[in-house]
Amino acid sequence: MIPPFDTVLVANRGEIALRVVRTLRELGCRSVVVYSSADRDSAAVRQADAAVQVGPGPAKKSYLYAPAVVEAALLSGAQAIHPGYGFLSEDPDFAEICANNKITFIGPDPGIMAELGDKARARKLMANAGLPVLPGTVDPVGSDEEIVQIASRIGFPLIIKAAAGGGGRGMSVVRGQEELLPAFRATRTTAQAVFGDGRVYVERFWENARHVEVQVLGDTHGNIVHLGERDCSVQRRHQKLIEESPAPDLPPAVLAELGRQTVAGARAVGYTGAGTFEYIVSGDEIAFIEVNCRIQVEHPVTEQVTGIDLVREQVRVAAGLPLTVRQRDVRPRGTAIECRVNAEDPDRGFAPAPGTLTEFVPPGGPFVRVDTAAYPGWRIPSEYDSLIAKVIAWGPDRTQAIARMDRALAEFRIAGEGVRTTIPRLREVLADPVFRRAEHSTAYMDTREQLAAG
Known part of the structure; x- marks a missing residue:
C-alpha cells in the first residue's frame, strides 16, 4: 500500500500523540512528534520515528507556539501535521500557516474551522441549515443592558458561554436575576484569559438533560457519514x-433524528475530516449546541462499536482520498464505555495530584483497551491536563460493558508519591443504580457532590 504521506508530524503530546503515531505506522507513514522539555522522556517520543523539541514546559512556549511547530515540520520533511485534540487542533490561523508553508493540516478547511469555532456563529449556521437550537442569541452579547433584556425574554435558568470556548471551559449557569450580571462579567473575563477572546453568547439551560454527540466524517469527494x-x-x-456509545435508553426516533441532523449540518457547511456535533436531549426533544472540528478525547468508544479507525480516515481525507465507508457500511455493534483516569484527588474537590509513578500496571483481558502514555518512573507533568489514561471496555450489551469496565478499573495499579486518581469515584458511578438504569443527566455528578457535602 502506498502511504497517504511519507512523513507526518504529530503536534501534540500524551496518549493522543502515541495513538496517532500507531495509526501512522500502520499506514506506512514516518512519524515525527514534537515535545516540550517537560515531555522529553514521554512514551510518544520513544515510540515515534523522530522527535523534535519545540520549547520549554509551558504550553504557550511549546505546543501552542505555532512558529516552532511549523519549523519542526519543515526541518523533519513532514508533508502533513496531525494536531490531535486541544492545543492547535481548532486554530484556523495555524491551519492557514500550514497551508502557506505547503504543509497539509489534517483537519477541516481553515474557513470552516473559523466559522464553526465561533460558537455563536455556529448556532446561526446550523439554525439556517434547519437544525433545532436552544432559545438564546446567535450573536455575541456586548453589554449588561443587552444580557438583562435577553434574560427577560428567554427566562431562567440560562447558560453563558464563551464564543471561542471549548473543552467545557468558559461556561456559567445562571438560575436567577441576582446571579446574572456577576456571571456575565466573570465569564467574559474568563473567556478573554483562557481563549484570548472575551465574546460570549447565551442559551436557555435545560435542567436534567442528556449531553449527546454524534461523530461525523466528510471527505473532499462529497461523501459525509455519521458513525452513531x-x-x-x-x-x-x-x-x-x-x-459511552451508543447513548442508552433514547427513543429510536431521537437517535435517527440526531444522525439526520448531523449529516444535514455537515453538508450545509461542506465539512471535511472528523468532527463532532453536540446536542442536548430531553425526552424526545433535541437541540444543537456546537461543533468540535477535531478528533475527540472520547473517540475510542465510536471506534470500538464501529470498527472504524477515525485517525486513519482523517489522514486519508487530508491526502485527498475518499472515505473507506458509506452510511450503509456503518453498523455499530454492542456497547463501549470510556472512563477517563485523571491524576486528581476526588476527595479534595478533584484537585490535581501529580507526581512520579512508582507503579503503573494497566488492565487487560478481552475487549479492554487502554490509551495511555504513562509508565513506571514517568513524572506526571503539572504543566498540562491531568489525564493519565483512558480505559475503554466493550461488551455485547451495556450490562456486560459496565461489568467489564468495573473489573478493568479494579485491576488497574497506579501508585506514586502524592499521586491520586479518579478511579474510586469512577467505580462508584458504575455501581450506582441511577447510572445503571441510564437515568443520569448532565446534573448527575454535581448533584452527587452536593449530597455528599451535606
Whole structure:
C-alpha cells in the first residue's frame, strides 16, 4: 500500500500523540512528534520515528507556539501535521500557516474551522441549515443592558458561554436575576484569559438533560457519514468523566433524528475530516449546541462499536482520498464505555495530584483497551491536563460493558508519591443504580457532590 504521506508530524503530546503515531505506522507513514522539555522522556517520543523539541514546559512556549511547530515540520520533511485534540487542533490561523508553508493540516478547511469555532456563529449556521437550537442569541452579547433584556425574554435558568470556548471551559449557569450580571462579567473575563477572546453568547439551560454527540466524517469527494452517537452526560462542572456509545435508553426516533441532523449540518457547511456535533436531549426533544472540528478525547468508544479507525480516515481525507465507508457500511455493534483516569484527588474537590509513578500496571483481558502514555518512573507533568489514561471496555450489551469496565478499573495499579486518581469515584458511578438504569443527566455528578457535602 502506498502511504497517504511519507512523513507526518504529530503536534501534540500524551496518549493522543502515541495513538496517532500507531495509526501512522500502520499506514506506512514516518512519524515525527514534537515535545516540550517537560515531555522529553514521554512514551510518544520513544515510540515515534523522530522527535523534535519545540520549547520549554509551558504550553504557550511549546505546543501552542505555532512558529516552532511549523519549523519542526519543515526541518523533519513532514508533508502533513496531525494536531490531535486541544492545543492547535481548532486554530484556523495555524491551519492557514500550514497551508502557506505547503504543509497539509489534517483537519477541516481553515474557513470552516473559523466559522464553526465561533460558537455563536455556529448556532446561526446550523439554525439556517434547519437544525433545532436552544432559545438564546446567535450573536455575541456586548453589554449588561443587552444580557438583562435577553434574560427577560428567554427566562431562567440560562447558560453563558464563551464564543471561542471549548473543552467545557468558559461556561456559567445562571438560575436567577441576582446571579446574572456577576456571571456575565466573570465569564467574559474568563473567556478573554483562557481563549484570548472575551465574546460570549447565551442559551436557555435545560435542567436534567442528556449531553449527546454524534461523530461525523466528510471527505473532499462529497461523501459525509455519521458513525452513531455517544452519551457524555457524566460530567463534573462541564468536564466529561465517562462516555459511552451508543447513548442508552433514547427513543429510536431521537437517535435517527440526531444522525439526520448531523449529516444535514455537515453538508450545509461542506465539512471535511472528523468532527463532532453536540446536542442536548430531553425526552424526545433535541437541540444543537456546537461543533468540535477535531478528533475527540472520547473517540475510542465510536471506534470500538464501529470498527472504524477515525485517525486513519482523517489522514486519508487530508491526502485527498475518499472515505473507506458509506452510511450503509456503518453498523455499530454492542456497547463501549470510556472512563477517563485523571491524576486528581476526588476527595479534595478533584484537585490535581501529580507526581512520579512508582507503579503503573494497566488492565487487560478481552475487549479492554487502554490509551495511555504513562509508565513506571514517568513524572506526571503539572504543566498540562491531568489525564493519565483512558480505559475503554466493550461488551455485547451495556450490562456486560459496565461489568467489564468495573473489573478493568479494579485491576488497574497506579501508585506514586502524592499521586491520586479518579478511579474510586469512577467505580462508584458504575455501581450506582441511577447510572445503571441510564437515568443520569448532565446534573448527575454535581448533584452527587452536593449530597455528599451535606
